[in-house]
Amino acid sequence: MEYTKPLAKLIEYFQKLPSIGPKTAQRLALHILKMDVFDVENFANSMIEAKTTIKYCSNCFNISSTDPCEICSSTSRNREVICVVSEAKDLIAIEKTNEYKGLYHVLGGLISPIDGIGPEDIKVKELLTRVNENDIKEIILALNPSVEGEATALYLSKLLKPFGVKVSRIAYGIPLGSELEYTDELTLIRALETRTEI
C-alpha cells in the first residue's frame, strides 16, 4: 500500500525540513490529519505570513518587522562594538543572556568550500562597509567552534586587521557545570591554550 498522493506530498515537504527524517516526517504528516481543520489552516497561514511579512534589517541582517531593527535603532546600545554571528538564532541566544549591549551583524551562514559557500555568499562585504563607515572599536566573533566557524573567523580577522579595529572571539572551553573527565580532548586542549590568569 502506498500513501495517497496529498499525504505523500505533505510527508515529502516535512522531510525537506532540517533534522526531519522519513519516520518523523510521516509522524508529523499523520498528526496534521488528526488536527482540527481550523488549526491546520491557521498553521498554514502563519507559515505564509511569517515568510511574506518578516523583513531583514538592512544594517545588521537580523530578522525584524522594522528596518532598521530594534537593536540597530536603539539609543541605549553601545554603537562601537559589533558582535558577528552566523544566524539570527545565535543572536537570540546572546540576547537572552542580557549581558551584551553592543550591536550585531548576522552573516547568514559560514564559509564552507565543501558546500560551495564562499565569502561572497554571506554578508562579509556589508560588514566591512559598516566598519569602514562607522566608528567601530571592536568586532567580537561569536561563531560556532566548527571547521566552518574557524575558517570564517580566520578569514574575517585577516580582512578586518587593516581597519585598525580590535578583533576578538568568544572563549571556547569547558562549559559551566560540566566535568573535566567527560570533556572531549579538543575542548580541553583549547581550554588549556586559552587559560587566563587569576
Place this chain on the structure above:
Amino acid sequence: MEYTKPLAKLIEYFQKLPSIGPKTAQRLALHILKMDVFDVENFANSMIEAKTTIKYCSNCFNISSTDPCEICSSTSRNREVICVVSEAKDLIAIEKTNEYKGLYHVLGGLISPIDGIGPEDIKVKELLTRVNENDIKEIILALNPSVEGEATALYLSKLLKPFGVKVSRIAYGIPLGSELEYTDELTLIRALETRTEI
C-alpha cells in the same frame, strides 16, 4: 529581543507537533524564512489539501482517497483475517513487509485511562460489528508493547471471545540483529515466556 509576532506564532505552531521541542521549533521556523516563497506556499497548501481531501475507509478506518479503501476492496486479500492496529502508520509498517495478506482495522488510538481515552473513543464497536457481520476466522492484535497496548489487547480479546473467533497477537521478543546482552529485562522475560519449540 523578542521574535517578531508572525515568527513567534509560527514557532508556537511547530512546537505543538509531536516530538518537536522549543529549540527544534525555532530551527524549523527559521528554516521556513530561508525557503523560497513559492516552496512555502506549496508546503502550506499541501497541508490544507492533505487535511481536507484525505478520507478514512468507513470499513477499516485506514487513510484512503477512496471509500472503501484499496485493501478492503481488493479481491486478492484474505477476508477472513483482520489485523488490528492502533494507527495508520502501523498498518503501513506491516504492509511494507509484503507478508500479510488479510484485512486491517485501525483503532485510531489505544485505551489509556490516564489520558481519558476509553473504549468508546476508539473504533472498538466498529470492530465488533465487522466480526459479527462477516465470516472472520482470526483477529491478529498488532499493538505496541506498551501499558496501553497491553490493556487494549486484553480488553479486545475478552470482547472477541464470545464471537468464537481466534484471537492472536504478534510475538514480542528479541529483535533480529540485536544482542542478548543489550536486551532489556522485560523483553527478555517476555522472550523466555513465549519461547517456541524448534
